[in-house]
Amino acid sequence: DLERIFVSRYDDDLPQTNVERLENILGAVNDWDKLPELAMPGVDIAPDDDCTILYTSGTTGRPKGAxxxxxxxxxxxxxxxxxxxxxxxxxxxxxxxxxxxxxxxxxxxxxxxxxxxxxxxxxxxxxxxxxxxxxxxxxxxxxxxxxxxxxxxxxxxxxxxxxxxxxxxxxxxxxxxxxxxxxxxxxxxxxxxxxxxxxxxxxxxxxxxxxxxxxxxxxxxxxxxxxxxxxxxxxxxxxxxxxxxxxxxxxxxxxxxxxxxxxxxxxxxxxxxxxxxxxxxxxxxxxxxxxxxxxxxxxxxxxxxxxxxAKDMLIRGGENIYCIEVENVLYEHPAVMDAALVGIPHKTLGEEPAAVVHLKPGVHTTEAELRSFVAGKLAAFKVPVKIVFWPETLPRNANGKILKRDLKKIFVDEPNA
CATH class of the missing domain: 3.40.50.12780 (ANL, N-terminal domain)
Structure with a gap:
């Protein structure tokens, strides 16, 4: 277990007794440049010693500390x-x-x-x-x-x-x-x-x-x-x-x-x-x-x-649909700035592809035009059945990955075929 945890710029109450504010030791963050220069302590560090715990993005599940x-x-x-x-x-x-x-x-x-x-x-x-x-x-x-x-x-x-x-x-x-x-x-x-x-x-x-x-x-x-x-x-x-x-x-x-x-x-x-x-x-x-x-x-x-x-791949009536393949075609359209494909439930096919896109500034297109554009490059079963236009850059986490779980909620109220 970790003996001590230091947090910086943490405004809430400290969650447990082994958590300490870094500012209590080093002073305010913006004053760190005023700290005196001191020699680093002599600590033996081996190449395979533990060094970092970075958390996974959590786009397909709960984040895990690597x-x-x-x-x-x-x-x-x-x-x-x-x-x-x-x-x-x-x-x-x-x-x-x-x-x-x-x-x-x-x-x-x-x-x-x-x-x-x-x-x-x-x-x-x-x-x-x-x-x-x-x-x-x-x-x-x-x-x-x-x-x-x-x-x-x-x-x-x-x-x-x-x-x-x-x-x-x-x-x-x-x-x-x-x-x-x-x-x-x-x-x-x-x-x-x-x-x-x-x-x-x-x-x-x-x-x-x-x-x-x-x-x-x-x-x-x-x-x-x-x-x-x-x-x-x-x-x-x-x-x-x-x-x-x-x-x-x-x-x-x-x-x-x-x-x-x-x-x-x-x-x-x-x-x-x-x-x-x-x-x-x-x-x-x-x-x-x-x-x-x-x-x-x-x-x-x-x-x-x-x-x-693997978790993003859609299966529509037994046919595999790779989201990246469809998204790349959408990106080829001159009006599209941002695009994501998600699966929406279907009572007989299992799921169908739907897309959310954000357009480039000052450019216009229609759902029918985008669907026709994709149909001209991919098999019919890969064409999104629904395309929603998003007014800003698609929602992402701090690591820059699109939050597809949030985008799926857009289609929750859409009627199934």
Whole structure:
């Protein structure tokens, strides 16, 4: 059990006796820069000692505390460096030797929270390790972000796909000098192939980047940048050099390239398990592998393609419908900014697909037009039977993942066929 818990910016009554306010020890948060510089205490820390407890997003169930080690946390530094080097190697070039003490300081805009694996592990750690500068946003706002990019000459930005979309589609984008951007990257949620083309078109000097990971993989497990991403816009990239991926069938067999099954991952980034949840740990972590709950396939070169969350897949009259496939088609429509597909109950078919979309500023379309657009690209059983227009960006949790459980409530009162 934890002996002591420190909380910061906690306004409510403390819940238990071993919880203490950090401000009682260090003073007010905004005064921390005035604290005297002292040497760190001498504490022996081993690579596999417990280090962090980050909670899963809870979009498909109650959040669980993923118990990570120092090795887990630092794996992102090497994954980040390897991804950058791979782009040169794939082009047949030698990666440049950069002296961080001589090179210009690189600047990253951090617009996702530190309690999320992306913000803490995938962005903060590699940036600080390389001597970079972090520009922090307490709350995401696309126009404030563009102001910061211009003022601080930010080189890399992103976080989750919706952040990239909002930068691209914002009506005030032309007012700001965003030419310093060299990388617009994201993870944490599925992204549409259309987003890659938009980034290349909107930020000609910037490379698009994508990756896949989860709290249980301490963020980065795959990465996808540059030309590889442009040529495979529906992939999340190959595994990091020290990670392994495999696709497992319903009977526990390892599937060959091209076949869809559950994605399993292993490597030095896989957390120990779930805090105080031995049954959930035993169910999810098997012989060093984590069962991700994502449906995916691998191609012959090892590039991973996420098909859907296993729990998000719809079954309509015995036919499988992968939400990401339909959402990606909706994203291709020039009027759509944000989209999500959910299942709604049907008395004979079991469930049917329904969509919620948010339109780009100043653009109009109709439900019939969107349904016709999807029907022109996908089989009839995958076409949403109902499309609802949402007046703002779809509801998300703090990690940027769409709250599909909330969206399903929109259709509760809709009559079944």
């Amino acid at each position: 118990l990570g080690t120092h090795r887990n946390m630092l794996s992102n530094i090497f994954a980040s460096a390897a991804a950058a080097a791979r782009s040169f190697v794939r082009r047949g070039e030698v990666p440049p030797q950069v002296d961080p003490l001589e090179a210009p300081q690189r600047t990253a805009l951090l617009s996702v929270p530190f309690f999320h694996a992306t913000g803490c592990f995938a962005v903060m750690n590699p940036t600080l390790f390389s001597g970079g500068k972090l520009v922090l946003m307490r709350k995401w706002d696309p126009e404030i972000a563009m102001q910061l990019i211009e003022r601080e000459k930010v080189n890399s930005a992103g976080g989750v796909p919706t952040i990239a979309w909002q930068l691209i589609e914002h009506p005030a984008r032309s007012k700001y000098d965003l030419s310093s951007l060299e990388m617009v990257s994201y993870g944490g949620a599925p992204s549409a192939p259309e987003l890659v083309r938009k980034i290349v078109e909107s930020f000609p000097k910037s490379q698009p980047g994508n990756g896949w990971g989860m709290t249980e993989t301490s963020a980065t497990c795959t990465s996808h940048v540059g030309e590889d991403y442009e040529l495979r816009p529906d992939s999340c990239g190959p595994a990091a050099p020290v990670c392994d991926l495999k696709i497992v069938g319903f009977n526990g067999e390892t599937l060959p390239p091209g076949e869809v099954g559950e994605l399993w991952a292993r490597g030095p980034n896989i957390v120990k398990g779930y805090w105080n949840k031995p049954e959930a740990t035993a169910e999810t972590f098997v012989d060093g592998w984590v069962k991700t709950g994502d449906l995916a396939r691998l191609d012959e070169e090892g590039f991973c393609y996420i098909i859907d969350r």
